[in-house]
Amino acid sequence: MRNTRATQLLFELSHPGRRGSRLPACDVPETSLDELIPERHRATAPTPLPEMPEPEIVRHYANLSTFNMCIDTNFYPLGSCTMKYNSKRNERLANLPGMVDLHPYQPESTIQGMLELLHQMQQMLAEISGLEAVSLQPAAGAQGELTALMCAAAYFRDLGETRTKVLVPDSAHGTNPASANFVGFDTLEIKSTPAGYVDMNDLRAKLDEQVAVFMITNPNTVGLFETNVREIADMVHELGGLIYCDGANMNAILGITRPGDFGADMMHFNPHKTFSGPHGGGGPGAGPIAVTGKLGPYLPSPVVAKDDTPEGPVYRLDFDREKSIGRVRSFFGNVGVLVRAYCYIRTHGPDGLRQVAENAVLNANYLLSRVQHILPVPQGDRCMHEFVASAAQLKSERGITAMDIAKRLLDYGMHAPTVYFPLTVKEALMVEPTETESKQTLDAFAETLFRITDESPELLHEAPHTTPISRPDEVTAAREPVLKWTAAEN
Amino acid sequence: MAYFYNTPQDQAEMLKAIGVKSLEELFASIPAPLQLDRPLDVPPALGEIELTAHLQELAARNTPATANVSFLGGGSYDHFVPAVVDYVASRGEFYTSYTPYQAEVAQGNLQAMFEYQTLICQLTGMDVSNQSLYDGGSATAEAVLMSLAVTRREGRVVTIGSVHPEYRQTLKTYLTSLGVELVTVEASGGTCDLEQLARVVNDETACVVAQHPNFFGALEETDEIAKIAHDAGALFVVAFDPISLGVLKRPGDYGADIAIAEGQSLGTPMQYGGPYLGIMAAREKFVRRMPGRIAGQTVDRRGKRCWVLTLQTREQHIRRSKATSNICTNQGLFALRASVYLSALGPQGLREVAELCLQKAHYARGQLTGLERLEPAFASPVFKEFVVRDRQHDVDGLVRAALAEGIFAGVPLGTWYPELSDCLLVAVTERRTRQEIDQLVAALGDRASSSPSSAETASYA
Numbered sequence: 001m002r003n004t005r006a007t008q009l010l011f012e013l014s015h016p017g018r019r020g021s022r023l024p025a026c027d028v029p030e031t032s033l034d035e036l037i038p039e040r041h042r043a044t045a046p047t048p049l050p051e052m053p054e055p056e057i058v059r060h061y062a063n064l065s066t067f068n069m070c071i072d073t074n075f076y077p078l079g080s081c082t083m084k085y086n087s088k089r090n091e092r093l094a095n096l097p098g099m100v101d102l103h104p105y106q107p108e109s110t111i112q113g114m115l116e117l118l119h120q121m122q123q124m125l126a127e128i129s130g131l132e133a134v135s136l137q138p139a140a141g142a143q144g145e146l147t148a149l150m151c152a153a154a155y156f157r158d159l160g161e162t163r164t165k166v167l168v169p170d171s172a173h174g175t176n177p178a179s180a181n182f183v184g185f186d187t188l189e190i191k192s193t194p195a196g197y198v199d200m201n202d203l204r205a206k207l208d209e210q211v212a213v214f215m216i217t218n219p220n221t222v223g224l225f226e227t228n229v230r231e232i233a234d235m236v237h238e239l240g241g242l243i244y245c246d247g248a249n250m251n252a253i254l255g256i257t258r259p260g261d262f263g264a265d266m267m268h269f270n271p272h273k274t275f276s277g278p279h280g281g282g283g284p285g286a287g288p289i290a291v292t293g294k295l296g297p298y299l300p301s302p303v304v305a306k307d308d309t310p311e312g313p314v315y316r317l318d319f320d321r322e323k324s325i326g327r328v329r330s331f332f333g334n335v336g337v338l339v340r341a342y343c344y345i346r347t348h349g350p351d352g353l354r355q356v357a358e359n360a361v362l363n364a365n366y367l368l369s370r371v372q373h374i375l376p377v378p379q380g381d382r383c384m385h386e387f388v389a390s391a392a393q394l395k396s397e398r399g400i401t402a403m404d405i406a407k408r409l410l411d412y413g414m415h416a417p418t419v420y421f422p423l424t425v426k427e428a429l430m431v432e433p434t435e436t437e438s439k440q441t442l443d444a445f446a447e448t449l450f451r452i453t454d455e456s457p458e459l460l461h462e463a464p465h466t467t468p469i470s471r472p473d474e475v476t477a478a479r480e481p482v483l484k485w486t487a488a489e490n
Numbered sequence: 491m492a493y494f495y496n497t498p499q500d501q502a503e504m505l506k507a508i509g510v511k512s513l514e515e516l517f518a519s520i521p522a523p524l525q526l527d528r529p530l531d532v533p534p535a536l537g538e539i540e541l542t543a544h545l546q547e548l549a550a551r552n553t554p555a556t557a558n559v560s561f562l563g564g565g566s567y568d569h570f571v572p573a574v575v576d577y578v579a580s581r582g583e584f585y586t587s588y589t590p591y592q593a594e595v596a597q598g599n600l601q602a603m604f605e606y607q608t609l610i611c612q613l614t615g616m617d618v619s620n621q622s623l624y625d626g627g628s629a630t631a632e633a634v635l636m637s638l639a640v641t642r643r644e645g646r647v648v649t650i651g652s653v654h655p656e657y658r659q660t661l662k663t664y665l666t667s668l669g670v671e672l673v674t675v676e677a678s679g680g681t682c683d684l685e686q687l688a689r690v691v692n693d694e695t696a697c698v699v700a701q702h703p704n705f706f707g708a709l710e711e712t713d714e715i716a717k718i719a720h721d722a723g724a725l726f727v728v729a730f731d732p733i734s735l736g737v738l739k740r741p742g743d744y745g746a747d748i749a750i751a752e753g754q755s756l757g758t759p760m761q762y763g764g765p766y767l768g769i770m771a772a773r774e775k776f777v778r779r780m781p782g783r784i785a786g787q788t789v790d791r792r793g794k795r796c797w798v799l800t801l802q803t804r805e806q807h808i809r810r811s812k813a814t815s816n817i818c819t820n821q822g823l824f825a826l827r828a829s830v831y832l833s834a835l836g837p838q839g840l841r842e843v844a845e846l847c848l849q850k851a852h853y854a855r856g857q858l859t860g861l862e863r864l865e866p867a868f869a870s871p872v873f874k875e876f877v878v879r880d881r882q883h884d885v886d887g888l889v890r891a892a893l894a895e896g897i898f899a900g901v902p903l904g905t906w907y908p909e910l911s912d913c914l915l916v917a918v919t920e921r922r923t924r925q926e927i928d929q930l931v932a933a934l935g936d937r938a939s940s941s942p943s944s945a946e947t948a949s950y951a
Contacts, residue, residue, distance in 0.1 A: 023839060023843060042737060068599055069596070104566050105566070181812070328631075336759075352491050363504075
């Protein structure tokens with residue numbers, strides 16, 4: 001039951017003298033603080049944190065949680081984010097003490113089970129990607145991109161080449177050009193054709209021997225498989241460049257085709273998307289990368305190695321890799337996410353993974369076929385795991401925008417699609433239903449869209465009407481930022 | 491498969507509605523030569539019972555900190571996690587939602603983000619906080635990238651040998667690609683060599699990166715480091731231990747421009763190194779150069795107070811190659827855990843946790859260095875970690891001896907510091923009892939040659 005008045009901040013609920021924890025008495029002989037910490041280092045006042053008893057904390061957060069839509073409660077077709085069901089068994093298993101209470105610097109003899117799991121994960125990701133070497137270290141997809149581009153830069157340095165450019169399609173995620181920039185490359189944008197594919201003429205015009213990497217998202221962000229991908233890869237390879245595949249959309253092709261087979265030299269996985277790691281209100285993710293054999297030596301260290309001994313396999317961390325770019329973070333990686341992804345892959349097996357892709361693509365195409373007469377899909381009547389509809393016509397005829405539709409969906413208890421991305425489609429609504437939804441849910445979503453597009457524009461401009469708040473003033477938020485609570489202002 | 495809805499009949503109806511004859515036809519846009527003509531070579535599917543047994547079997551071949559007594563630290567710590575933290579973070583409304591792109595159905599997350607930012611500012615004494623980065627190592631790199639942008643200096647970045655070696659390795663990796671020189675000042679005495687620091691910081695230096703308490707657990711002379719950095723027009727970036735702020739001065743009080751931390755201590759389990767929480771707070775004037783998401787307060791169309799993602803023109807989804815960082819997905823769930831943890835502790839609880847760590851670490855240091863075999867490696871004051879030197883030069887032997895007694899004795903430093911290959915980094919959290927500390931002392935002590943203080947503790951073994 002939603003308690004709509006529960007919007008006070010922690011700090012407004014704080015009351016001097018209340019507390020939510022009791023610590024044990026000190027059981028060692030105590031030394032005075034003066035002797036242990038020189039005064040110049042010591043805090044002069046208590047940290048001004050809120051003071052609350054445990055029941056208040058629970059009620060506060062339990063009430064706050066009811067203001068969130070989530071996969072457990074709502075259809076969440078947020079395109080590109082692959083908001084599929086988060087399996088409860090994976091949560092339980094990742095929280096076994098033998099998985100969760102492990103320190104990153106424990107002796108290897110005390111973590112053989114974990115190292116075996118991670119080694120298997122490396123093997124399985126290599127197989128799924130069709131590539132040879134894997135690093136589990138990157139913390140998120142964007143960091144995976146960055147890491148792979150660093151490997152590419154090191155590879156070219158070793159070849160004695162100074163390539164300066166990275167090519168990125170105009171429909172790519174913003175992380176692609178941002179990652180290229182932080183590895184010191186200049187980004188050149190490649191146009192998309194009206195049909196939604198990489199414009200081969202524009203690519204030919206911009207491709208030269210200064211190009212280090214072409215970053216392609218495949219299936220791409222309008223939900224299409226880049227049919228020319230092999231030809232693109234051949235063109236880039238012929239000039240000595242490398243192909244990076246943004247693996248954000250792997251859900252569409254698991255077991256159907258593999259980036260390594262269509263010419264990619266490097267890719268990242270988003271285990272929090274493809275392998276159902278919970279999104280956590282913004283994270284964590286993980287961003288393991290897979291690369292071809294020639295790039296393997298450049299991957300971050302360590303990787304998990306397996307030694308076969310007479311007593312059976314022994315797993316260890318391999319740091320002895322002289323060409324490695326080093327590290328991109330502390331410790332091994334986002335292991336908690338990887339354990340959940342491992343459980344997911346083991347739950348599905350080879351046939352199940354293929355069925356993930358089949359049902360994801362089936363659901364997306366079914367939904368597309370139901371809504372396209374109301375919301376045209378400029379890039380065709382077929383898609384992979386997601387499609388991008390356009391409200392451009394509705395806007396010009398009736399003044400209804402993609403944002404209006406998105407906001408009104410919230411009133412009907414459905415999360416909005418991703419809106420205004422990719423930038424190549426006007427009034428874009430990017431819809432990704434995922435495989436863990438039913439035909440009935442898809443039908444209900446389609447019928448809700450029909451109903452919304454029949455509603456009065458005035459009603460839609462002010463939507464949502466049933467949520468705790470509606471249409472926050474984002475302009476003022478950015479112009480006069482209030483980024484923390486202060487006693488004086490509230 | 492337990493997670494799918496579509497029955498063969500559903501599939502048939504849907505295919506018909508689409509106007510295709512088979513599932514294969516949906517993939518017709520993928521050229522046949524590119525399609526995989528065999529099943530993936532991954533192990534066969536497991537039902538929940540089999541999967542559970544399999545994971546339990548793997549877990550049984552690991553030794554968790556709950557089975558052994560752990561004195562391991564070096565950036566990841568066995569601090570206690572109150573049940574209330576697990577409860578809040580395991581609510582589906584938090585862990586199965588995503589980035590609050592639709593503020594109207596994400597006020598829970600947005601308000602929690604705004605509260606987190608406030609808590610981090612209260613904790614650190616800094617002006618503004620973002621909504622989290624990946625971890626301590628990448629937060630260090632992001633702070634340096636931010637310093638390069640703020641100062642418009644790209645010549646040099648200065649760090650110190652006492653900063654976590656993996657943070658420095660991360661930094662090196664990031665800077666290699668950008669061609670920025672990374673200079674590391676020595677800390678052979680366990681803390682920064684201030685004279686050398688003053689020599690290498692110049693007017694091309696974007697920032698000085700220190701850690702306090704540092705990787706060896708020791709306190710750095712932060713006022714002097716800040717002064718050296720500021721006199722040269724460089725920023726002072728400090729990596730702090732959140733728990734230490736129960737007793738130590740806050741970064742905002744000693745002149746830090748950007749304060750970063752590994753936030754794992756604040757309610758996140760160790761989980762073999764991640765996911766953790768990258769904390770970043772800064773001075774207000776740098777906010778538009780900060781990486782990552784930030785929540786802001788505003789009002790809705792009816793005038794009601796609410797929260798939104800703000801200053802998004804810094805971010806990659808708007809600014810693309812000109813963004814302040816490439817970060818997208820962050821560590822929101824662990825920021826939430828940190829908020830619940832800090833709320834549960836409050837000012838008094840944080841001070842008590844910090845004092846328990848401090849007192850117990852000093853007791854352990856006293857007892858261990860009372861052994862004939864061990865001596866303190868450095869003289870500087872420490873917080874919850876310290877370095878001992880093995881006079882017999884056999885740190886691996888010490889670790890093995892302790893392990894035989896069910897104890898993780900500490901982190902051997904030779905991995906990163908060849909000159910400290912006879913040294914062990916020992917961390918003591920509030921969870922360790924006197925009895926456990928005495929067990930460690932007994933396990934590492936040579937009873938035949940032990941000093942009176944360790945002879946006394948040996949009776950606990």
